[in-house]
Amino acid sequence: MTVPYRCLMIGAGGMAGRWAREFWTPFRDRMTFAGLVDINHGTLQATGDWLELPESARFTSVGDAFAAVEADFCCIATPPAFHQEAVELACAKGMHILSEKPVADTVEGCAAIANAVRGAGVKMMITQNYRYTPRILTLKAAVAELGGVNYVVARYASDYRVRGAWGALFRHTMAHSLLIEGGIHHFDQIRNLSGANCQTIAGWDWNPGQVHAQGKSWRGGDSFDGEPCGLFVMRMNEGVFASYEGNNLASGKTNSWRSEYYRVECDGGAAVLDRDHTVRIEERSTSGALQIREVPPVAVAWEGHLAMPAQFLDWLDGGPAPPTTLDDNLQSTAMLFGAIRASESGETIDVQKVAAELAGTA
Numbered sequence: 001m002t003v004p005y006r007c008l009m010i011g012a013g014g015m016a017g018r019w020a021r022e023f024w025t026p027f028r029d030r031m032t033f034a035g036l037v038d039i040n041h042g043t044l045q046a047t048g049d050w051l052e053l054p055e056s057a058r059f060t061s062v063g064d065a066f067a068a069v070e071a072d073f074c075c076i077a078t079p080p081a082f083h084q085e086a087v088e089l090a091c092a093k094g095m096h097i098l099s100e101k102p103v104a105d106t107v108e109g110c111a112a113i114a115n116a117v118r119g120a121g122v123k124m125m126i127t128q129n130y131r132y133t134p135r136i137l138t139l140k141a142a143v144a145e146l147g148g149v150n151y152v153v154a155r156y157a158s159d160y161r162v163r164g165a166w167g168a169l170f171r172h173t174m175a176h177s178l179l180i181e182g183g184i185h186h187f188d189q190i191r192n193l194s195g196a197n198c199q200t201i202a203g204w205d206w207n208p209g210q211v212h213a214q215g216k217s218w219r220g221g222d223s224f225d226g227e228p229c230g231l232f233v234m235r236m237n238e239g240v241f242a243s244y245e246g247n248n249l250a251s252g253k254t255n256s257w258r259s260e261y262y263r264v265e266c267d268g269g270a271a272v273l274d275r276d277h278t279v280r281i282e283e284r285s286t287s288g289a290l291q292i293r294e295v296p297p298v299a300v301a302w303e304g305h306l307a308m309p310a311q312f313l314d315w316l317d318g319g320p321a322p323p324t325t326l327d328d329n330l331q332s333t334a335m336l337f338g339a340i341r342a343s344e345s346g347e348t349i350d351v352q353k354v355a356a357e358l359a360g361t362a
Contacts, residue, residue, distance in 0.1 A: 005031045005316060008071040008095065010062060010086050012038035012047035014168060015100060016077035020047050023305045024075075030313050035069035037062050062086055071095055073316065079170055080105035080180065087113045091120035098125050098312045102184045103326065103333050103358070110333055111360040117326055118360070125312050125322055126329040128188045132307035133258060137298040138279045139271055140193060146266035146281065149194045151241040154186050155261040157250035160228065161220025166248065175226040176340050178205055178246045183230065183339065186244055186260065188324075188332035193264050196236035197331045197355075201338040202348040203232030208249065220249045232339050234351075258304075271295075330358045 009020055016038070024031060035057045038044040048058045059065035062082075066089040073096035076086045083104045090097050097117070103126060104110045117124045130136060143149065160166045171177050191197060206229055208214075209221015228248035235241055255261045259275040269283030279295040302310040311322035334355035342349045356362040 002030075004029065005073060005313065006034040006071040007031050008035045008037070008065060008069050008074040008090075009033055009077075010037050010065075010074055011077040012036055013040060013043035014077075017043070017047055018305070019075055019077045021050055024309055026306060027309050027313060031309075033057070034071040035059060035065050037065040062089065066090065066093060073097060073312075076100060080109075084109040084112050087124070088116045091116040091122055094120060094122060096123040096316060098127065098308065100127050101188075101329070101332075102126075102180060102336060103329060105180060107337050107354070107357050110330065110337075110358040114326065114330065114358060115360040123315060123321075124326040125308070125315065126324050126326060127305065127308045128185065128192075128324045128329065128332070129305040129308055130185050130189060130258070131192050131323070132300065132302070133304050134297050134300055135258070135273055135277045135279065136189065136192070136262075137300055138295055139262060139264070139273045141298055142271035142279050142281055142295045143193060143264045143266060146264075146268040146271060146283075148267045149196070149238075149240050150265040150267070151243070152190050152194050152265075153243050153261075153263040154190055155245045155255050156182060156186055157245070157247040157252075157254045158256040159250045159254055160248040161223050161251075163223045165223070172223060173225045176205060176343075177224060177226050178228050178230050178248055179336055179339050182248070183244065183246050184332060184336045186246065187335035187339070188329070189260075189262070190234065190236075190242045190244065191332055191335075192323075193262060194236055194238070194240045194242065196238040196240040198234050198236050198242075198335045198338070198351040200235045200348050201232055201335060201351055202342050203230065203244075203339065204343045204346075205230035205246075205339070206343070219251070224248065227343070230339070230343070232342070234335070327359070330355055334358055 033051050036048050037059045074090045076099040080102050163172050171181050205227035207227050209218040212218050230246040232244045262273045264271045269281050272280050282292050334351050338349040338351040338354045
């Protein structure tokens with residue numbers, strides 16, 4: 001019998017709590033919790049009790065946890081600003097790493113993480129769970145039927161006009177929250193659906209309550225200190241283009257989490273996915289008439305977040321590298337930081353130059 005991998009869990013509440021209580025549960029024959037960290041003592045105790053961890057395995061300091069715990073890997077599910085410290089501590093102990101997105105909240109933090117992982121020779125995977133929902137896997141299968149991709153249109157819209165509606169207050173107070181907490185998923189999805197990396201990006205993120213003539217009277221504008229809206233256009237490689245609409249102040253139709261709108265225009269037709277979760281192919285008959293057909297859903301063994309530990313543990317077992325390794329995900333992260341730079345500068349940004357900075361090779 002294979003000895004289970006030992007995990008040091010970084011975070012115990014919010015999304016981290018779901019990792020501890022939900023996402024790892026089906027894999028407890030392959031892993032065990034060696035330690036748990038959270039700065040909130042009450043949250044630490046609640047999750048620690050649920051996991052039946054001894055007091056000696058519970059920590060309010062990430063430094064103390066890494067110093068005391070012997071583990072094979074760590075799972076990081078804290079806000080992005082705290083990723084770098086945890087990754088560097090893991091690398092110092094030779095631990096492999098499974099981390100929530102994005103890699104970090106700054107270009108410098110991403111570069112430090114890339115250098116630490118490269119230097120330590122450990123494996124690091126980033127969770128891009130939305131790639132593995134049945135709706136997206138079905139959409140990708142439809143795209144494969146239709147030949148080369150011309151362009152991808154992505155739309156995300158949520159009504160978070162009440163402060164705190166987005167699940168955690170930090171998302172309402174941080175700068176560029178739409179992009180850092182949301183857009184990273186959608187940029188990664190554009191890469192996933194197109195099979196291409198981004199070359200250049202242009203556009204803006206903004207807060208209508210700060211830039212609109214109506215100013216602070218804009219309904220819901222005061223829900224965010226930063227920028228809840230964004231529009232961007234991208235030139236990918238392989239001759240592909242893309243556009244992205246993101247909106248956390250949606251006053252009309254929403255395309256919120258797991259219900260985003262995607263349209264992939266291809267040589268042989270268009271594959272479309274909307275909030276009803278049904279993938280449709282639009283194509284022309286030999287006479288030119290429009291035909292629309294529904295695509296049967298793809299069956300999946302592990303859906304969404306559950307696909308992440310499955311892929312990660314298989315990788316640790318010696319299996320193939322998952323699609324969202326750190327090296328690959330830096331391309332999606334480069335789109336994120338390229339979008340921020342484009343908005344702040346009003347210029348078109350070379351995303352591959354950003355990717356080189358993130359990898360620490362610029």
